[in-house]
Amino acid sequence: MSATSINIINDLESRGLVSQMTSGDELKTFLSRSRTLYSGFDPTAESLHIGNLVPLLALRRFQLAGHKPIALVGGATGLIGDPSFKASERQLNASDVVEGWVERLKGQVSQFLEFDGGANSAIVVNNLDWVKGVSVLNFLRDVGKHFSVNAMIQKDSVKQRLEREGAGISFTEFSYMILQSYDFAELYNRYGCTLQIGGSDQWGNITGGIDLARRMYKAQVYGLTIPLVTKADGQKFGKTETGTIWLDAAKTSPYTFYQFWLNAADADVYTYLKYFTFLDVATIHDIEVADMAERGKPQAQSILAREVTQLVHGAEGLAAAERISRALFTGDTNTLSREDCEQLKLDGLPNTLLIGGRKNIVEALVETGLASSNKMAREFIANTAVAVNGACVDSPDFDLRIEASLFGKYAIIKRGKKMFHLVCFGA
RNA sequence: GGAGGGGUUCCCGAGUGGCUAAAGGGAUCAGACUGUAAAUCUGACGCGCGAGCUUCGGUGGUUCGAAUCCACCCCCCUCCA
Numbered sequence: 001m002s003a004t005s006i007n008i009i010n011d012l013e014s015r016g017l018v019s020q021m022t023s024g025d026e027l028k029t030f031l032s033r034s035r036t037l038y039s040g041f042d043p044t045a046e047s048l049h050i051g052n053l054v055p056l057l058a059l060r061r062f063q064l065a066g067h068k069p070i071a072l073v074g075g076a077t078g079l080i081g082d083p084s085f086k087a088s089e090r091q092l093n094a095s096d097v098v099e100g101w102v103e104r105l106k107g108q109v110s111q112f113l114e115f116d117g118g119a120n121s122a123i124v125v126n127n128l129d130w131v132k133g134v135s136v137l138n139f140l141r142d143v144g145k146h147f148s149v150n151a152m153i154q155k156d157s158v159k160q161r162l163e164r165e166g167a168g169i170s171f172t173e174f175s176y177m178i179l180q181s182y183d184f185a186e187l188y189n190r191y192g193c194t195l196q197i198g199g200s201d202q203w204g205n206i207t208g209g210i211d212l213a214r215r216m217y218k219a220q221v222y223g224l225t226i227p228l229v230t231k232a233d234g235q236k237f238g239k240t241e242t243g244t245i246w247l248d249a250a251k252t253s254p255y256t257f258y259q260f261w262l263n264a265a266d267a268d269v270y271t272y273l274k275y276f277t278f279l280d281v282a283t284i285h286d287i288e289v290a291d292m293a294e295r296g297k298p299q300a301q302s303i304l305a306r307e308v309t310q311l312v313h314g315a316e317g318l319a320a321a322e323r324i325s326r327a328l329f330t331g332d333t334n335t336l337s338r339e340d341c342e343q344l345k346l347d348g349l350p351n352t353l354l355i356g357g358r359k360n361i362v363e364a365l366v367e368t369g370l371a372s373s374n375k376m377a378r379e380f381i382a383n384t385a386v387a388v389n390g391a392c393v394d395s396p397d398f399d400l401r402i403e404a405s406l407f408g409k410y411a412i413i414k415r416g417k418k419m420f421h422l423v424c425f426g427a
Numbered sequence: 428g429g430a431g432g433g434g435u436u437c438c439c440g441a442g443u444g445g446c447u448a449a450a451g452g453g454a455u456c457a458g459a460c461u462g463u464a465a466a467u468c469u470g471a472c473g474c475g476c477g478a479g480c481u482u483c484g485g486u487g488g489u490u491c492g493a494a495u496c497c498a499c500c501c502c503c504c505u506c507c508a
Contacts, residue, residue: 089503168504233465235454259463266464297462329463376456379471383457396476416456418463 007031008065009224014281015274017058019200021224022210030194030222034120037062037195038070038187040127040180041109043078043101044093047248048108050238050260051199053312054226054275058197059122060112061278068120070193071109075102075128077180083173084157084201087164090173102126108247112311123191127183130190143182146215147208152177155204177208184209185216193221200225229275232267247312253348254313258321259418261305269300277307320347328412328420333390338407344422351422357402361386361393361413364400364423370415380415387414 009028012018021027039055041048048056059069078098081090093101106124113122153162155177161169184206187193196206206223213219229237238245245260246252252260264272273284291298309318324347327336336344345351352368359367362377365386371377378396380386386393388400388411402425405411411423 164504263463266462269464297464301462301464325463372456373474374476375474376472378476380457383470385457416458 008062008067011065012058012061012224012226016271017054017226017275019225019227020203022207022222027195027222027224031067034066034068035195036068036070036187036191036193037197038072038125038184038193039197040072040074040077040183041105042074042082043098043105044081045246046101046104047246047251048105049247050245050276051229053247053308054229055198056109056112057276057278057311058226062197063114063120063122064278066120068122069113070123070125070187070191071113072183072187073102073105073109073124073126075099075126076131077127077176077183078102079128080176080179081173082176082180082205083161083169084176084204085160087160088167089170092172102128104248125187127179127186130186131179131182143178143212143216146212147178147181152208155208157201157204177205180205181208181212184221185213185219188213188217188219188221194219195222195224197224197226199228201228229272232265249313249317249348253350254309254317254321255324255348257313258305258309258318258325261308262301262325263418264301264304266298266300269298269304273300273304273307277304277311279303279307323347324349328414333412334406336406338409341406341410341422345424349420349422351424353426354400354423355426357425359400359423360396361388361398361400362396364413365415368413368421368423370413370419370421385416388412390414 007028008031009018009021009024037059039059041052041056056071059071063069075098078101079092079095081092083089106126110122110124113124115121152158152174158169158174158177161167161173180202184193184196196209198206203223203225206225210221210223213221231237240256240260242252242256244252245257249257261272261276270284270288273279273287274281277284287300287303291300306318306322309321313321320343323340324344327333327340327344328349350368354364361381362371362374365371365377365380366374370386371380377386381393381396381398384392384394388398389404389406390412400411400413400423402408405425409425411425413421413423415421
């Protein structure tokens, strides 16, 4: 094993990325040589979202520091459902659906890691591979025997489910901890994996795995958790009016993704730079100092948006996002060329094909999803919140007309200050 | 299996026969102010242009009238066995 270049723990700590870890100083020493670590991602949807990005990027940080990362996709655990800090029991997903999600997630996690075949080349695994063959009796005898229910019910992660009036937990979800623990022990056995990282809600599951590895293999393994991303105003991170911000470009366009970061609050943006980018801490500090000195608009948001969009959607995705943003927010939409309009569509600006040469604005707002009902559409118009091709719509009787479109084909509807939709007239 | 408690509009949560589309809070959206911020203020927040219509786990009753009463069913929780 080769020595690592930098001390990853110190780096993570300086970024505020360490929530808890087992035997801190010992772990730092342990990591002075190249080690194998893992983090798990359960298939609870067809794509990962930005909340998954922090541990994912942490794996990358470890790899850059010379360690070998394993990204585990939970084909087995995804069938069970992690109860950690969840207020209520979750609906089980169909197994064939989860199977499909596993494949999607494998691809997603891979894009953040290096598979160069070198000593610390990354590995992607699926825990279903070792869980599916285990018989219930063997599992209960060989694994379950190492767990004390008394200890399990002490974990904070399930406490509210056990104590809160009106809540409850099924045996299925209660067993989740054991499955995840078994993963850690198994990865130790297979790959010499000695560290598990995850969000701070995973602490209970991680320590469970550490105990199991010791009992089954007399192994000393470690755990480290990363803070969950929060917003300074206490709201839930990663949601917008349109919903979750996904990593999959088909579910959240690079433009929407870019806009999400651009809209980060001042109170959060420097933290996010540390969490979500690879800019070093000193650079981020300099940005903050410069922003403080300027009275106007800070630079941090646009740097953040550029960095993260580039990371997730690549240079092309970033270019597309910036093109749209520039066109919609800095220029007059009427200055757009025909090619620009076509490009907006290709770049992922939400768009709708309109058959026929005329459409009432209220209907159009509903059909494009800019308003949830006719009633809401009328309200937006009454509040002068709707504009078509830059001109405010002042009546619900207004029609989108092909004669008044851009280049005989396009109309850009704006609702509120930030929502845009491209309408394309078609035959 | 027994006893008890509960399921209300996105969430929490009032509401025990008409004055209830249903208090209050949160979230969300729009407008003003701004930096495509924050804070603040204003408005909206089931559907319908409207008269009005459809909602309070489900079904069926009682009643002039039900989220509220009755019956059965489904689901959740607690305790006992």
